[in-house]
Amino acid sequence: MNTIAKHGYTLNELAERVGATVSGNGDALITGLATLHDAGPEDLAFLANPSYLRFLQDTHAGGVLIREEHKDACPVPALVLKDPYLGYAMLSQLFDPMAMKQAPTVHETAVIADTATIGERVSIGPHVHIGAHVTVEDDVVIDAGVAIGDGCIVGKGSHLYPNVTLYHGVTLGERCIIHSSAVLGGDGFGFAFNGKGWTKIAQIGGVRLGDDVEVGSCSSIDRGALGDTIIGNDVKIDSQVQIAHNVQIGDHSALAGCVGIAGSTKIGRGCLLGGGVGVAGHLEIADRVQITGMSLITNSIHSAGVYSSGTGAMPNAQWRKNAVRFKQLDEMARRLSRLEKR
Amino acid sequence: MNTIAKHGYTLNELAERVGATVSGNGDALITGLATLHDAGPEDLAFLANPSYLRFLQDTHAGGVLIREEHKDACPVPALVLKDPYLGYAMLSQLFDPMAMKQAPTVHETAVIADTATIGERVSIGPHVHIGAHVTVEDDVVIDAGVAIGDGCIVGKGSHLYPNVTLYHGVTLGERCIIHSSAVLGGDGFGFAFNGKGWTKIAQIGGVRLGDDVEVGSCSSIDRGALGDTIIGNDVKIDSQVQIAHNVQIGDHSALAGCVGIAGSTKIGRGCLLGGGVGVAGHLEIADRVQITGMSLITNSIHSAGVYSSGTGAMPNAQWRKNAVRFKQLDEMARRLSRLEKR
Amino acid sequence: MNTIAKHGYTLNELAERVGATVSGNGDALITGLATLHDAGPEDLAFLANPSYLRFLQDTHAGGVLIREEHKDACPVPALVLKDPYLGYAMLSQLFDPMAMKQAPTVHETAVIADTATIGERVSIGPHVHIGAHVTVEDDVVIDAGVAIGDGCIVGKGSHLYPNVTLYHGVTLGERCIIHSSAVLGGDGFGFAFNGKGWTKIAQIGGVRLGDDVEVGSCSSIDRGALGDTIIGNDVKIDSQVQIAHNVQIGDHSALAGCVGIAGSTKIGRGCLLGGGVGVAGHLEIADRVQITGMSLITNSIHSAGVYSSGTGAMPNAQWRKNAVRFKQLDEMARRLSRLEKR
Structure with a gap:
């Protein structure tokens, strides 16, 4: 699939980028990343999780990012550093064929309101719609079929993948990444029972994302009823996640797939929510709380730690x-x- | 974001709309809604949940919707009524900047089949596709990127937000609201094992929504295998919900985020399903059943009441x-x- | 809704297609399928689940697919065979009005890269975008608003419903069906903590689907971090499902709605996962494992069988x-x- 000429780097060059020391020949050329098991002689691999140590001795990698303690067991050149997983993360961008951006263009089929402000070096794909008074800052990429409602702000360097929807009044910080079919700013779920049926509560607030927020595919972040739903800086949200109206999520928290957070709940900073976790409404979750997969939280959590509910699986x-x-x-x-x- | 001149109403005018009595100066002008904590002198606030009573004495609101019992504690003019939350709901539409509709237009990039029937005052956004023999009734809004399959009927005053998909043969009642990325009429999950693999069962039925149904973003309502999947009047469905083929949901029921209902199950009238609830297939749930968050229901429920499963969360x-x-x-x-x- | 003239078949013709023997008059004309309860004299019904036996004696169907043991209780002509449900599945395609395909056309609003290769008899709807170096094989249907990234391959006879997104480097086998708002190839959820915040791990792998894979609406299949996420042949995935990066799913497995599979987990062949099941990352699930609805699996499962977790529902x-x-x-x-x- 990759028809673009591959970039290559020597092990020495890569070591310098991540602050590693080279053990073995540092002149070998690396053109890709792979697992220990799959790597060929032009690939860099890494050993982070010790359970993969069994693949080390037979690896054909051109080099391995590795901790000091495993260096001697490595049959090929090693880049020795404290945190091989972080090293791998730092280098991964170099080998992403998609990172070699094409020249920015605005496709002729895109429909952009006259009152919208479009920055420099912005890419806008086919069949995009950008509403009135929208601000798209520099270096933004907006892919095919994206719809952006009136008054939105898309921060510098952000990327909206195909078929994303932003309702009116949604603000994205810089370098945000929103994956396909995700919806930001849909109405929160607010109704009052009037004796005969439901009276809809207009959802008048908006959605505000900080910088470096990522939102997975098919996830929903609802707009506030009154005031905004607020996602902090560097918050990472996986696919199939539901964030209800007026939720607040603190900086650096990460929510795995299928998480649901009910209305007006505040999640602290640096929290980690496992897949399928549910958090009831109007709660406060302290900083650095970790919740294991598919747990249900119905009371506020006041101190950092790991929390769980449920029962383990067993034969039926x-x-x-x-x-x-x-x-x-x-x-x-x-x-x-x-x-x-x- | 809101560049439209705000509408203003006096407290007296607002009181009349919700049947409240004014305690204090009824001439003050109100231009918005806000929480007790955030409200300024031109905002109307409300006190419904007693846990927010602590914010009352310091509120800077221009007026507060409030029950008789809390009137004397209110430091600003009060609109006294039985159900402040309902009062707030009724007034919320007045202050929604999006409620001031623009003149309806059909965008030139929309692709509309010759055999489709489009009513009066219908708005159709860019890059919409409307298939053969579709009926779009009066006062409907269809936003950018919506796709409507052959033979659908979209009832009067309904609103389809960007990137909604209706498959063929989906019928919406009047005033339905369908949020972005929601999919109505996708194939139900039906296969028969033929000894070697799966034989697909064509999903021949459709989907029928009553009046005043709301469907949240990224939710799925599958078409019937034989006969229709049927959603009653005034049913409210949140985001990330899965409704399988041939499910029936009674009038006025409300399903919170991430609920999943398996095939052919009948949910009664006036039921409330908490977030993440799962209901197995071929069950019957009586009227006015309430199910707490993330419960799994594997047997029919024959009488009204509150039901639960699971275990509470605790330190790991x-x-x-x-x-x-x-x-x-x-x-x-x-x-x-x-x-x-x- | 169905304005197309219905096809009709005699009971004798239908019996021949499924290897059934006719009991009663085989000349009756059948023009549709329906349940025992709803069927009229031109409809074929079936009795598979014994709990529907109570509807048999009053059925008005023109014929019933039925097992030998129930034949004598059938008041109308019977098509007798071993597996009536499979017989119904095999015949269902005949009576699907949507199966009568229109002549394939490429809509003038579709944007197709010059370097894309489009096969014979391909239908491409309005507002589609097809990227560079994409291969669309013969007899593919691509509906309105679909976005296909660079380098994808869409196998022969596949169908992408409206507003599907394929990121770059996604490969579909033959006869795959992808429902609306589904996203294949979105970034996996990979970040390394760098002491101050999250460093994103570029997701360099792709997604590969075998033949005859179906993916439900609003489901996500993330691209691999290194190497591909791999879905085997004849795998059936319902709506609202999340498949994380580098998951592998064996042939003929079926995942019901709202399932979530975390990264690098391998699901065996012929597995059945109930609605809302969660499987943690880096596990191996043996062939022919069945997991009941909303169970959480946190350890590998080494032998076939039925597994469960959770507690039953009861009054609150x-x-x-x-x-x-x-x-x-x-x-x-x-x-x-x-x-x-x-």
């Missing part, structure tokens, strides 16, 4: 017996107390 | 110990019985 | 008492042991 026949007992658990506890008093 | 170290015991629960119950017989 | 008042006891479960187990030693 065994599970059925235990699940039945769960329904008797309170009764069992009472019987236990009675026995203790005998 | 504690949870691990308890989760291990869950796997021993049946054995524990047997040991308990044995002890009781001693 | 009862649940609250039991859920509190779950937090005391380890303590209860210790108390139980102590009692046994008395």
Whole structure:
């Protein structure tokens, strides 16, 4: 697929970029990244998770990013550094064929309001719609089929992938990345029961993203009912995530796939939410809280730490017996107390 | 963002609209809505949830929608009524800058089949596609990038936000709101195993929505296998929801984010499903059933009430110990019985 | 909605297609499919699930696909065969009005790169974008608003419904069906913490689908970090599903709605994952594993069978008492042991 001539770097050049020391011949040319198992002689690999140590001795990589402790076991040149995973992350951009940007162009089929302000070096793909009073800052990429509502601001260097939708009044900081089919600024889920049916509450607030926010494909960030839904700097949101109205998420927090956060909840800074986690509305989650996958949080969490709910998986026949007992658990506890008093 | 001149209303005018009595000066001009905490002197606030009572005494709002019992504690003019939240909902539309509609236009890039019927005062945005034999009734708004399949009917006053997809044979009642990236009428998940692999079951039914249905962003409502998937009047569906083929949902029910309903299940009228709830297929859920967040329902529910499953969240170290015991629960119950017989 | 003249088949013709024997008059004309309950005299119905047996005696169907054991209870002509559900699946395509394809056309508003290769009898809808070096094989249907990134391959006979997005470097086998708002090839969720914030890991791999893969609406299949995310032949993926980077799914597996699979996990062949199931990252799930709805899998599963986690639903008042006891479960187990030693 990659018809572009590959860039190459020597191991010495790569070591310099990540502050590693080279063990072995540093002149070897590297043209790609791969896993220990798949790497060929022009690929750089890395060993971060010790469970992959078994692949080290047979690797055909041209070089391996590795910690000091594993250096001697490495059969090929090593780039020795403290955090091989971070080193790999830092170098990954070099080998991404998509990072070699084409010259920015605005496609003739894009429909852009007269009152929109478009910066320098902006790419706008086919069938894009940009509404009134929108500001698109420099170096932004807007792919095919994106729709941007009135009054939005798209910060410098941001990238909106195909078929993203921003409703009116959505603000993105710099270097934000929004993946396809994601929707920012849709109405929050607000209704009051009027005795006969639901009266809709107009969702008058907006959505504000800080700098360096990434939003995965098919994720939803709803606009505020009153005031904005606010996503801090460097927040990373995976695919299939639902962020309800007036949620606030602190800087550097990361939310894995299928997470749902209900309305007006505040997530602290540096939090890590596992896949499928649900957080009820109107809660406060402290900084540096970590929640394991598919846990449900129905009360505020006041201190950093790891939190969980649920039960482990087991064979269904065994599970059925235990699940039945769960329904008797309170009764069992009472019987236990009675026995203790005998 | 809001470059439109704000509409203003006196407290007296607003009180009349919601049937409130004014306590204090009713001539003050209100130009917006805000929370008690954020409101300025031209904003109307409301006090519905008593936990926000602490913000009342310091509010700078121009007026507050409030219940009789809290009137005396209100430092600013009060609009006194039974249900402040409903009052707020009723007034919210007045202050939505988006509610001031522009003149309806059909964008020149929209592709509309010759056999489609388009009503009066219909807005059709850029890059829309409307298929054969579609009926779009009066006062409908269809935003950029929407695709509408053959034979659909879009009821009077409905609004389809950007990048919505309706497959063929989808019928929307009046005043429906469909948010971006939502998909109505995609194939239900139907396959028969033929001994070697899966034979696809053509999904021949359609999707029918009643009046006043709202569907959140990135939600899916699949078409029926045989016969239609049917959503009643005034049903509210949040973002990231999955409604499988041949599901039926009764009038006025509300489904929060990330809910999933499996095939052929019937949800009653006036049900409330919390975020992330899952309901298995071929079940019947009675009217006025409420299910708390992330519960899994695998049996029909025959009477109104509140239902739950799952376990509460706790610190991970504690949870691990308890989760291990869950796997021993049946054995524990047997040991308990044995002890009781001693 | 269906303005196309219906095709008709005699019961004898239909029986021949599925290898059934006709009991009763085989000359009756059938023009549609319906359930036992809804069928009229020109409809064919089927009885697969015994719980629908109660509808048999009053059916007005023109014929019923049925097993030998129920034949005598059938008041109308019967097509007798071993697997009525499979028979229904095989015939369903005949009666799908959408299966009567229109002549393939490429819409004038589609934007197709000069370097793309488009096969014979390909349909391309309005507002489509096809990038550089894309290969679209024969008999493919690409609906309105679809965006296909550089270097993709869309296999023979595949169908991409409106507003699907394929990022660059995504390969689809033959006869794949991708439903609306689905996103294939979005970035996997990969970041390394650099002490101050997150360093993004470029997602350099792609996505590869085998033949006969179906992907539901609003589902995400992320591209690999290094190497591809790989979906086997005849894999069926429902709506609202999240497949993370470098996941591998074996042939003939089926994933119901709202499933989430975390990164680098391998799902075997012939697996069935119920709605809302979550599987953690870096696991291996054996062939023919079945996981019940909303279970969380955090360890590899080494043998075929049915697996579950969670607790059953119950009235909330009862649940609250039991859920509190779950937090005391380890303590209860210790108390139980102590009692046994008395």
